[in-house]
Amino acid sequence: xxxxxxxxxxxxxxxxxxxxxxxxxxxxxxxxxxxxxxxxxxxxxxxxxxxxxxxxxxxxxxxxxxxxxxx
Amino acid sequence: xxxxxxxxxxxxxxxxxxxxxxxxxxxxxxxxxxxxxxxxxxxxxxxxxxxxxxxxxxxxxxxxxxxxxxxxxxxxxxxxxxxxxxxxxxxxxxxxxxxxxxxxxxxxxxxxxxxxxxxxxxxxxxxxxxxxxxxxxxxxxxxxxxxxxxxxxxxxxxxxxxxxxxxxxxxxxxxxxxxxxxxxxxxxxxxxxxxxxxxxxxxxxxxxxxxxxxxxxxxxxxxxxxxxxxxxxxxxxxxxxxxxxxxxxxxxxxxxxxxxxxxxxxxxxx
Numbered sequence: 001x002x003x004x005x006x007x008x009x010x011x012x013x014x015x016x017x018x019x020x021x022x023x024x025x026x027x028x029x030x031x032x033x034x035x036x037x038x039x040x041x042x043x044x045x046x047x048x049x050x051x052x053x054x055x056x057x058x059x060x061x062x063x064x065x066x067x068x069x070x071x
Numbered sequence: 072x073x074x075x076x077x078x079x080x081x082x083x084x085x086x087x088x089x090x091x092x093x094x095x096x097x098x099x100x101x102x103x104x105x106x107x108x109x110x111x112x113x114x115x116x117x118x119x120x121x122x123x124x125x126x127x128x129x130x131x132x133x134x135x136x137x138x139x140x141x142x143x144x145x146x147x148x149x150x151x152x153x154x155x156x157x158x159x160x161x162x163x164x165x166x167x168x169x170x171x172x173x174x175x176x177x178x179x180x181x182x183x184x185x186x187x188x189x190x191x192x193x194x195x196x197x198x199x200x201x202x203x204x205x206x207x208x209x210x211x212x213x214x215x216x217x218x219x220x221x222x223x224x225x226x227x228x229x230x231x232x233x234x235x236x237x238x239x240x241x242x243x244x245x246x247x248x249x250x251x252x253x254x255x256x257x258x259x260x261x262x263x264x265x266x267x268x269x270x271x272x273x274x275x276x277x278x279x280x281x282x283x284x285x286x287x288x289x290x291x292x293x294x295x296x297x298x299x300x301x302x303x304x305x306x307x308x309x310x311x312x313x314x315x316x317x318x319x320x321x322x323x324x325x326x327x328x329x330x331x332x333x334x335x336x337x338x339x340x341x
Contacts, residue, residue, distance in 0.1 A: 003175065016160075022138030026161035028176045028301070038175045040162030057175060062209045063302050065220060065294060066235070066243035 003057040004042050004049060006035040019044030031058045090115045092145075096132075099148035100140040107134050107167075110336035115145070117329040123322060126197075129155040129183050130313035133169045134337065141170045144181075152182040157291070161304075168339040169203055174210065174306035178293035183314055185215050185224065186284035190316070193239050193281035197258040197318045198289060201311035201330060202228045203341050205250045210305035212255070213312060215289040218297045222283040225294075226255050226267070228307055234274060238265035239281035246275040251307055252341040254327050260317035271327035273320065289314055310334055 006014065006027055014025040019041045027035045036057065042049050093115035097108055114132060118124040129144045138159045147154040161176030172178065185192035200213045206229065213226045220241060227235035228251030235245045238259045248269065259265035259281070267275035287297065291312055292305040311330050318326060334340040 001175070020138060022140075022142045023159040023163060026176050026178070026301075028161070036176075038162030038173050038177070040164060040173055040177070059175070063296070063299060064209075065211075065214075065216070065223065065296055065299075065302070066225070066237065066241055 001039075001057045002054045003030070003036040003038055004052045005055045006037060006052065008035060010052070011035040014046075014049070017046075019046050019049075029060065030055075031060050090119075096143060096145045096148045099150075100135045100143045102135045102140060107337065110134065110333055113336055114329065114333045117332070118326075121325045121329060123318075123326055123329070126315050126318060126322065127313045128188060128315035129181065130315075131157060131181075131311065132333070133310050133312070136167045137165050138163060138170070141165055155181055155183045155188075157181060160301075167337070169201075169308045169310035171204065171308035172292040172305055174304050176301075177304060178295070178301055179291040180295070181289040181291065181312075181314070183215075184286060184288045185314075186286045192284050194262050195260060195317040196224065196238070197256060197313070197315055197323075198224055198226060199254065199256040199311070199313045199326070199330075200226055200228075200291070200309060201254045201334065202251055202307040203310050203339065204307040205229075205252050206306050207232060207251065209303050210307060211292070211294045211303035212305050212307055212309075213257075213289060213291055214294045215285045216287050216294065216296060217283050217285045218287065219283070220296070222281065222285055224257060224285060224289075226257050228255065228305075234267060234269060236265070236267040236275055236277075238277070238279075239283070239285065240277075240279045241282070242277075242279070244275060244277045244279075248274065254311070254330055256318065256323045256326065258318045258323055260319055266320070266323075268323045268327065270331075271324045273323075310337075310339055
């Protein structure tokens with residue numbers, strides 16, 4: 001899956017800002033701690049993010065939150 | 072089933088009265104499709120006929136086909152956090168079948184905090200979610216957590232081949248399930264324990280006392296874990312969600328009947 005790579009400054013500009021009516025950007029970090037946003041967000045109404053580079057997405061390991069599990 | 076029927080407010084037609092609550096929701100969400108409107112009129116009327124409407128403190132019908140429609144809480148369709156309007160964050164795909172998160176960074180904040188917004192969240196609560204995607208994995212569909220993480224109200228549609236739920240405890244209570252399709256209700260009616268219903272049937276009954284009140288809000292399609300961040304993003308499409316006071320077995324069955332008929336009217340039942 002391809003996602004869009006952000007600089008930390010771009011992440012700060014985008015987080016919680018609308019990409020379409022009723023939905024906001026939510027950058028996250030991939031397993032290499034790169035800031036990324038998804039294709040759905042890029043396909044929204046904000047034009048400048050469409051020019052940013054794409055990378056292949058690799059997620060961080062999933063943490064558990066239930067008892068008898070690690071967190 | 073007692074109370075399930077055609078309300079006088081069920082359908083809008085020339086000369087028939089319209090449920091003002093349903094109309095307010097339709098107007099706020101900008102729903103113009105006549106079939107969707109009829110489904111909403113049915114939903115409100117049936118919930119009131121079944122004496123369930125007041126047990127749902129917030130519900131999100133996910134109708135209209137856009138984030139701007141799906142975000143509204145049917146009980147209070149204002150565009151504010153205080154009205155429990157959903158904040159869709161990250162990647163979602165909205166359509167006539169519901170709201171589908173992307174399993175990368177899509178989640179939604181309900182702003183509904185059990186401790187603050189229920190009369191007695193520890194001993195009387197429910198959460199519910201209708202899922203239209205069959206997927207097995209660490210995908211958290213609906214959850215509220217306390218900061219200490221020892222009191223959680225979770226619904227996992229299917230994780231490791233099991234449905235999983237907690238209700239003001241933190242044990243991974245599980246039961247085998249063949250898929251993650253349909254309507255899950257997690258309900259506690261007293262301190263003795265809670266049940267997880269799937270498609271109207273109790274699939275998990277847990278005898279456990281509540282540990283503590285939950286002071287963080289419900290989220291959909293991921294968990295917002297204090298000190299950790301948002302994790303366990305789900306790919307499962309959401310076609311309805313609710314929270315409120317505890318529902319007994321009959322109420323849970325009736326609610327499922329109504330929500331299933333609602334989905335059928337929209338042509339998106341599973």
